[in-house]
Amino acid sequence: MKVVIVDDEPKAIELLKSYLEHFNDFETIGTFRNGLKAFEFLHENPVDLIFLDINMPHIDGLSLAKLIDAKTKIVFTTAYSEFAVESYEVKATDYLLKPISLDRFTQSISKFIEQKNQPTQQHQAMVLVKSGATTHRINTDHIHFIKKDGNYALYHLPDKTIMARESVAEALAKLPTNFIQVHRSYLVNLDQVTCFEIDTLRVLDEEITIGETYRKQTMDKLLHQT
Numbered sequence: 658m659k660v661v662i663v664d665d666e667p668k669a670i671e672l673l674k675s676y677l678e679h680f681n682d683f684e685t686i687g688t689f690r691n692g693l694k695a696f697e698f699l700h701e702n703p704v705d706l707i708f709l710d711i712n713m714p715h716i717d718g719l720s721l722a723k724l725i726d727a728k729t730k731i732v733f734t735t736a737y738s739e740f741a742v743e744s745y746e747v748k749a750t751d752y753l754l755k756p757i758s759l760d761r762f763t764q765s766i767s768k769f770i771e772q773k774n775q776p777t778q779q780h781q782a783m784v785l786v787k788s789g790a791t792t793h794r795i796n797t798d799h800i801h802f803i804k805k806d807g808n809y810a811l812y813h814l815p816d817k818t819i820m821a822r823e824s825v826a827e828a829l830a831k832l833p834t835n836f837i838q839v840h841r842s843y844l845v846n847l848d849q850v851t852c853f854e855i856d857t858l859r860v861l862d863e864e865i866t867i868g869e870t871y872r873k874q875t876m877d878k879l880l881h882q883t
Contacts, residue, residue, distance in 0.1 A: 658682055658683045658684065658705040658706060658773075659684055659686050659702075659703075659704040659705050659706075660677060660683050660684060660685050660686065660704060660705065660706045660707070660708070661685070661686060661687045661688070661689070661695065661698070661699065661704050661706075661707045661708070662674065662685060662687075662688045662689070662707075662708045663688075663689045663690075663692060663695040663707060663708070663709050663710060663713070663718065663721070664688075664690065664708070664709075664710035664713070664734065665690045665691070665710060665713045665714060666690075666710070667690070669710065669734065669755065670688045670690070672757065673708050673734070673757070673762070674688065676757075676759055676762045676763075679759070679763075680766055683706075683766070686702070686704065687702070687704075690713075691713070691714070691715060692713050692714075692715055692716035692717065692718065692720070692721045693715050693716055695707075695721065696716070696721055696724055696725070699725050699726070699729070703726060703728070703729070704729055705729070705730065705773075706729070706730045706731075706732065706750075706769055707725070707729055707730070707731055707732070708732050708734055708753075709721065709722060709731055709732070709733055709734065710733075710734050710735060711733055711734070711735040711737070712735055712736070712737055718733060718735070722749070730749075730750045730769055730772065730773075731749040731750060732749065732750050732751045732752075732753060732765050732769070733749050733751070733752045733753065734753045734755060734757065735752075735753075735754065735755060736754070736755040749880055750765065750768055750769050750772060751764075751765040751768055751769075753765060782796060782797065782798075783795065783796055783797070784797050784800075784831055784832060785831075786812055786819055786821045787821055787822075787823075788819050788820055788821050793819055795812065795814070795819070797832060797833055797835075797836070797846070798846075798848065799814050799815060800812055800813070800814060800832075800836075800846050800849075801813045801814065801815070801845075801846055801849045801860050801861060801863070802843060802844060802845040802846060802849070802860050802863065802865065803825070803828050803836075803843070803844040803845075804842060804843055805824075805825050805841070805842040805843070806820075808822060808824075809821060809822055809823070810822075810823050810824070810825060810827075810828045812828075813863075825838060825841070825842070825843075825844060828844060829844055832844070835847045835848050837871075837874065837875060837878050838871055839858065839865060839866075839867045839868065839871050839875045840865065840866055840867060840868040840871060841868055841870075843865050843866075845858065845860055845865060846860070847878060847879065849861065850879065853867075853879055855867075855872070855876070856869075856872070858875070858879075
């Protein structure tokens with residue numbers, strides 16, 4: 658695997674290089690202290706993984722991440738935890754807070770390998786939803802979100818809402834992997850999420866609270882979804 662390290666601190670670059678030497682399948686093919694120089698290199702030299710500092714002069718890591726090839730996996734590195742929320746805008750593999758230990762670095766490498774080896778998941782095209790005496794065949798791409806209402810689940814579609822007597826868990830069990838539970842009362846179609854923050858997300862005009870229990874899995878999914 659070809660790796661690039663971008664950080665304006667030479668000691669940080671040397672530390673990451675030394676950590677990478679523990680992994681035989683990874684090769685550091687470039688190190689840069691300037692985001693613009695890194696961008697020029699990446700434009701001509703595709704890589705598998707980039708360790709990218711966020712707080713840098715000229716062009717910060719978040720801006721650079723939005724310019725590089727989407728196929729390149731990104732692990733953000735920074736000494737400032739306040740960048741974490743903003744980094745959710747970019748689909749990064751991981752977010753490492755300095756000082757970075759070898760154990761924590763190894764977790765990032767494992768996460769990258771897992772993503773690399775994960776087969777592309779195909780969405781289920783249709784799902785059956787029983788409402789009263791009527792059974793609806795619904796294209797799952799058309800479901801924006803599902804809201805719990807007492808003993809019922811409300812399927813919100815572009816032109817209507819379908820009420821089914823089922824629990825959130827029962828609804829989730831028959832839906833494809835692009836649906837996740839973000840609150841005890843909400844399932845959302847990740848493909849319909851237009852924007853998000855640490856505790857809320859928006860599906861079209863609907864603002865949905867992300868429950869504290871579901872926050873980590875929600876942010877992981879939003880960050881890593883391809």
